[in-house]
Amino acid sequence: MCFPSQKDGVLTTETVLQYFISFTWLRSTIAFFQCLLFAPQNRNLTDVSILCKYTHLHKLELQNNKVKDLSCVSHMPALAILDASHNEISEFFGFQAPKNLKVVNFSHNRMTKMRDLSEFSSLSKLTLDNNNFSEICGLEPCVKLTHLSLANNKISRISSVDKAPLIQLNLSGNKLTRIEGLENQLNLQVLDLSHNQISSLNGLQNIHMLCLLNLQKNMISEIQECKHIRNLLLLRDLNLLENPVQDQPDYRLSVVFLLQHLTALDQENVSPEEKVSAVNKYDPPLELVAARDHMKHLVYQMMQPQLLYDSTLPGVDSPYPMLVLTGPQCCGKRELAHRLCQELCEYFAYGICHTTRGAYFGEEDGVDYHFVTEEDFQNMILMGKFIQTVEYAGRRYGLSRDAVEEVAREGLACCVHMELEGVLSLKNSHFEPRYILLIPTQVEKYVEHLKNRDLYSPAQIDLAVSRVEMYADTNRQHPGFFDNVIASDDWDEAFQTLKQVVKEYLVVEEPGREESARQTGLYPSMHIHTTTRTKSGLNQDWSRIKPTPGLKWPQNMANENSVA
Numbered sequence: 001m002c003f004p005s006q007k008d009g010v011l012t013t014e015t016v017l018q019y020f021i022s023f024t025w026l027r028s029t030i031a032f033f034q035c036l037l038f039a040p041q042n043r044n045l046t047d048v049s050i051l052c053k054y055t056h057l058h059k060l061e062l063q064n065n066k067v068k069d070l071s072c073v074s075h076m077p078a079l080a081i082l083d084a085s086h087n088e089i090s091e092f093f094g095f096q097a098p099k100n101l102k103v104v105n106f107s108h109n110r111m112t113k114m115r116d117l118s119e120f121s122s123l124s125k126l127t128l129d130n131n132n133f134s135e136i137c138g139l140e141p142c143v144k145l146t147h148l149s150l151a152n153n154k155i156s157r158i159s160s161v162d163k164a165p166l167i168q169l170n171l172s173g174n175k176l177t178r179i180e181g182l183e184n185q186l187n188l189q190v191l192d193l194s195h196n197q198i199s200s201l202n203g204l205q206n207i208h209m210l211c212l213l214n215l216q217k218n219m220i221s222e223i224q225e226c227k228h229i230r231n232l233l234l235l236r237d238l239n240l241l242e243n244p245v246q247d248q249p250d251y252r253l254s255v256v257f258l259l260q261h262l263t264a265l266d267q268e269n270v271s272p273e274e275k276v277s278a279v280n281k282y283d284p285p286l287e288l289v290a291a292r293d294h295m296k297h298l299v300y301q302m303m304q305p306q307l308l309y310d311s312t313l314p315g316v317d318s319p320y321p322m323l324v325l326t327g328p329q330c331c332g333k334r335e336l337a338h339r340l341c342q343e344l345c346e347y348f349a350y351g352i353c354h355t356t357r358g359a360y361f362g363e364e365d366g367v368d369y370h371f372v373t374e375e376d377f378q379n380m381i382l383m384g385k386f387i388q389t390v391e392y393a394g395r396r397y398g399l400s401r402d403a404v405e406e407v408a409r410e411g412l413a414c415c416v417h418m419e420l421e422g423v424l425s426l427k428n429s430h431f432e433p434r435y436i437l438l439i440p441t442q443v444e445k446y447v448e449h450l451k452n453r454d455l456y457s458p459a460q461i462d463l464a465v466s467r468v469e470m471y472a473d474t475n476r477q478h479p480g481f482f483d484n485v486i487a488s489d490d491w492d493e494a495f496q497t498l499k500q501v502v503k504e505y506l507v508v509e510e511p512g513r514e515e516s517a518r519q520t521g522l523y524p525s526m527h528i529h530t531t532t533r534t535k536s537g538l539n540q541d542w543s544r545i546k547p548t549p550g551l552k553w554p555q556n557m558a559n560e561n562s563v564a
C-alpha cells in the first residue's frame, strides 16, 4: 500500500508527521518534547533514515515493513522501546546504544548472529523470535533482562543467560535436545521449550519459582522424568502434549500423582477428583488398602463352597480369641510370638502365615512360614483361602483361614505377628483379636539390630526405620487402636511385659487348682479378661475360653464354657 508522501518505500517528513504522537511535559516554565511515539507500521518502508532527525524519540514502532538498516536509532539517545519486528534486518543491534533502551522486538527478521550487548545493559525485554540464530551469546552483560524470547530459531544449546534474572524464557521451536544452563535461573516463572527434541526434564530441578512449563512436542517418553520437577512446588501448568510419554498406560493419572500441585496438565484443568483417584491408585491410604484387601478375600471366599468353620465361628458374644503382635520389621515380634506360644502353650499356638519370600538361613517351612511361590500364593487368593494379605518390601504375606483354624481346632488361641496393613485389614474381618504394638524407642539400637541381622539392604533398613514413626503416629492419632504398646528395645524386658499383659487378658481362676487339674487331665477354667474396645479401639470383648488341648472346641464352646 502506497501513501501519497511515501515514494518507493522511503519514509518522508510528511508521513513521519502523520504518525507522530507527542507528549509535552512542563518542567519549571520551560516546555519541551520529552517523549515521542511513532508508528508507521505496514507501510512497506525500506528506508527510515529520515528518523535520524527525531532525536527525542522514546518509542519507535516499525513492524511489518521492509527495513534493512536501523542505523538511525544511533541518533535516538532517549529511545526506550523499539519494535522492528517483521522486517528484513540482518544486523543484530546495528546501531549505537540508546542509554535506556529497555524493550526490543526484532522478531521475524533475518538475523543470524548475536553480538556482545555490553552497551545495552538496560535491556529488560528482548524478543528475537523467527530469525536464524543458532547460538545464544553476548547476553552476559544484560543483568536486567527479565524476558527473553528466541522462539523458532536454530538454537541447539542454552547458554549465555546465566546472569540474566529471567522471569520468562521462550525457546520454543529450536533444536534443543537437553535442558542446560538454567541452573541459576532462580526467578524464572514461565518457560516455553515446546517444539524441540528434549528427552529429559533433568536441569529444571532448581527453578523453584517456575509456574508454567510448556514442553509440547518434544521427545519425553518416561513418566519418571517428572521426578526432576517434583520439587517445583509453584509449578501449576504443565504441557506435555505430543510427547511419546502420552502413550504410557495411565499417563495422566501418573503425572497428576507425581505432580500433585498442578492445576492444569496438557491444557486441561486437573480436577480434585483426578487428584484423589491418582493418590488412591499410586499411594492409597492404609485404610483403603486394607478395605480393598478385606473385600477381595471376602469375595473370593464367598465364591467357594461354603464351609462351616466350627472353631472360629464368629459370634456376637464370643469372638474367637486371637493375639496379634504388630510393629516394624525385626522389632522382635516374631521371636516374642514364638516364645509366648512356648511359655503359654496351653493357651496359644503360633499362626503360620504364608509368604512368597525365600526362607532365611535357619527358617523352616511350616514353622516360621509356609514358603510358597508367587503363583501358589495367587492361587490361594483366588481360592478364597486368605483372611488378609499384604505386600511388604516386594514380597507377599498372608494369614490363611486354615492357619487360624488349625490352632483353633487344638482349643487354642492363635498368635500371629504382622505389619500395620495386616492389622487394618484384620480389623475389617469378624475376628476381634487383641493387638499389641511392639515398638522400638531407641532408633540407633533398632538400626544396629537390623544391621546385625545381616539380611537387609540399606533401602530395606530405611524402610523399616521410616515405619517406626508410622506406628507411633497411628498410636498417637488413634487412641485405643492398639490394646497395648510395649517398647521392644530389649526383647527380654519386652517379653516379660508382654507375658504380664497377656496374663492380664487371661484371668486364670483358682491357680492352685491348675497343677492338680493337669495331673488328672482336667484343665482349669480360664477366661479372657473383658475390656471395652472395638475394632477401632472401643468396646470389644474377648470371650471367655476354656482351652482343652487336643480336643476340638465345640461349635458353641464359648457359650458353654462361659464363666459367669
Ligand SMILES: Nc1ncnc2c1ncn2[C@@H]1O[C@H](COP(=O)(O)OP(=O)(O)OP(=O)(O)O)[C@@H](O)[C@H]1O
Pocket: 327, 328, 329, 330, 331, 332, 333, 334, 335, 353, 354, 357, 388, 389, 390, 392, 397, 398, 399, 417, 418, 419, 420, 421, 422, 423
Ligand atoms: N500375614 C501378614 N500380614 C501382614 N504382615 C505380615 C504377615 N506375615 C508377616 N508379616 C510381616 O511382614 C514383615 C516382613 O516379614 P519377614 O518375616 O520377611 O521379616 P523379618 O525380616 O523376618 O522380620 P520379623 O522379625 O519382623 O518377622 C514383618 O514385619 C512381618 O511381621
